[in-house]
Amino acid sequence: RLSDKALDGLPPGPSGWPWIGNLSILASPHRHQKMFDAGQRFGGILTINLGAVKQVWVTSHKYFQQALVDRVWEFAGRPHGFWVTDATTKLFPGILASGVDKTSRNVRRFTATALRSFGFGRTSLQNVILQESEDLHQEFRKHQGVPFNPRDQLAHAAANIIAFITLGRTFRQGDEGLQFVNETLTSGVKQVINSQRDKMFPFLRYVPMKSRKVFQESFKTGKSFLENIIREHIATHEVGQPRDFIDMWLDERQKGDSAEDDFALERLANVLVDIFSGGYETSTTTLQWLFAVLLHNPDIQEKIHEEIKSAIGDGIQIRLDHQEHLPYTHAVILETLRKYPPAPFAVPHLATEDTTLGPYRIPKGTRLMLHLYSIHHDPQLWERPEEFRPERFLTDDNKVKEPEYFVAFSGGRRTCIGEQLGRKELYLLFANIMRSFRVSLPPGADLPSLELMQGAVLYPRPFMIVLEER
Ligand code: HEM
Numbered sequence: 001r002l003s004d005k006a007l008d009g010l011p012p013g014p015s016g017w018p019w020i021g022n023l024s025i026l027a028s029p030h031r032h033q034k035m036f037d038a039g040q041r042f043g044g045i046l047t048i049n050l051g052a053v054k055q056v057w058v059t060s061h062k063y064f065q066q067a068l069v070d071r072v073w074e075f076a077g078r079p080h081g082f083w084v085t086d087a088t089t090k091l092f093p094g095i096l097a098s099g100v101d102k103t104s105r106n107v108r109r110f111t112a113t114a115l116r117s118f119g120f121g122r123t124s125l126q127n128v129i130l131q132e133s134e135d136l137h138q139e140f141r142k143h144q145g146v147p148f149n150p151r152d153q154l155a156h157a158a159a160n161i162i163a164f165i166t167l168g169r170t171f172r173q174g175d176e177g178l179q180f181v182n183e184t185l186t187s188g189v190k191q192v193i194n195s196q197r198d199k200m201f202p203f204l205r206y207v208p209m210k211s212r213k214v215f216q217e218s219f220k221t222g223k224s225f226l227e228n229i230i231r232e233h234i235a236t237h238e239v240g241q242p243r244d245f246i247d248m249w250l251d252e253r254q255k256g257d258s259a260e261d262d263f264a265l266e267r268l269a270n271v272l273v274d275i276f277s278g279g280y281e282t283s284t285t286t287l288q289w290l291f292a293v294l295l296h297n298p299d300i301q302e303k304i305h306e307e308i309k310s311a312i313g314d315g316i317q318i319r320l321d322h323q324e325h326l327p328y329t330h331a332v333i334l335e336t337l338r339k340y341p342p343a344p345f346a347v348p349h350l351a352t353e354d355t356t357l358g359p360y361r362i363p364k365g366t367r368l369m370l371h372l373y374s375i376h377h378d379p380q381l382w383e384r385p386e387e388f389r390p391e392r393f394l395t396d397d398n399k400v401k402e403p404e405y406f407v408a409f410s411g412g413r414r415t416c417i418g419e420q421l422g423r424k425e426l427y428l429l430f431a432n433i434m435r436s437f438r439v440s441l442p443p444g445a446d447l448p449s450l451e452l453m454q455g456a457v458l459y460p461r462p463f464m465i466v467l468e469e470r
Pocket residue numbers: 095096097098108115162274275276277278279280282283286337341342343346347348408409410411413414415416417418419421422423426
């Protein structure tokens with residue numbers, strides 16, 4: 001075994017095995033706890049060795065702040081080959097895999113602003129989400145009193161919110177669009193994991209694998225589905241009259257000399273894939289975790305119902321301007337994102353120049369991973385972090401306060417571009433479910449497992465619930 005020591009001036013890290021290095025940490029079902037323990041042992045920053053790849057992992061808020069905020073651009077790159085860039089998006093990367101060049105920065109800024117400020121005439125972001133909330137309730141009513149797993153209905157709502165904003169349409173069950181979301185993104189996510197594995201063990205790239213082929217096929221189908229929609233938009237778009245994100249993009253192409261290149265149509269399809277990838281599973285799983293939390297803590301559900309009843313009353317649809325009157329409901333969402341951050345490793349970052357972190361030299365090209373989960377479980381920041389306690393987000397006068405070390409959406413130049421949308425969506429969908437339904441465990445069923453299942457996001461194990469209208 002290799003010993004604990006600094007590698008090429010990088011931070012020290014745990015000892016590992018020849019060839020596989022520290023793979024046993026990341027491959028373990030207890031990877032988050034193991035990484036947390038290693039982070040504590042090495043002072044919040046450590047090097048993890050994975051076959052041919054070395055990664056620097058940040059597990060403390062101090063180094064998170066230094067890397068993403070103080071260093072501004074120095075860690076704002078993305079490793080090459082991440083998010084299957086080679087096979088699919090090399091020439092026109094969307095957002096997730098794009099670098100720090102001028103075009104990427106322009107496109108990222110434009111997309112983030114478009115998502116934040118979405119709304120045309122009476123079609124506000126709020127109305128889009130509330131419409132989906134109504135449809136979700138209709139679906140839930142069909143299952144009333146009968147045990148079911150709500151994942152599909154939640155995922156459908158999350159997909160439709162993004163679809164309406166970006167494509168100007170929603171998907172019905174069995175729709176080609178839903179297939180794109182489910183198949184392309186699910187197999188895409190597997191491919192991301194595979195591409196990381198191929199980086200660790202380069203010889204695997206030459207081993208034919210079924211999942212790679214499945215992904216390439218479904219990515220092609222997904223892209224051509226999006227390209228058809230883009231073509232329809234081009235045919236019907238009126239300059240200065242955007243109906244959705246695609247139209248905003250088409251308008252942006254007309255502005256200035258380099259705009260046509262920056263906002264190339266080839267890039268648009270990839271940006272759309274990234275918006276779906278970033279926003280679909282994250283919101284869906286957070287809502288699933290919220291249900292798991294309610295089943296484990298019936299008193300929390302009671303408190304939410306009480307709060308809604310006394311602050312808003314019965315039978316009134318909950319809107320954004322009610323949020324300040326629902327601090328406890330809001331705090332339950334934040335505490336769920338703290339304990340079960342859907343993207344617990346964020347997205348891999350890359351050092352774009354030679355730099356430093358604390359006492360360590362970090363050469364250009366180093367991969368930097370941010371273990372948000374460790375920051376959210378650091379006992380120096382959070383009192384009894386293992387407990388689920390929404391009150392930690394409330395002040396003495398019952399207002400919501402978020403400490404700067406709440407980092408579910410990451411931070412700095414590559415912070416989540418869908419944060420505002422994600423927050424509004426979680427709040428409006430969750431608060432309105434709570435207004436209308438009581439959630440309980442199917443008779444005789446065990447409580448849902450709170451085991452952390454790591455795929456592309458942090459999933460709970462599947463579980464059933466029973467809903468009753470209130
Ligand atoms: C519960 C909701 C969400 C959470 C917790 C979340 C969290 C995150 C995190 C941790 C990152 C990584 C940032 C980094 O690399 O440092 C990220 C990136 C990203 N998210 Fe989200 N996200 C959520 C919802 C959304 C939504 C609704 C969208 C789009 C509509 C979205 C789109 C993206 C994109 C495109 C990126 C990549 C940004 C970049 O590479 O510059 N996310 N998100």
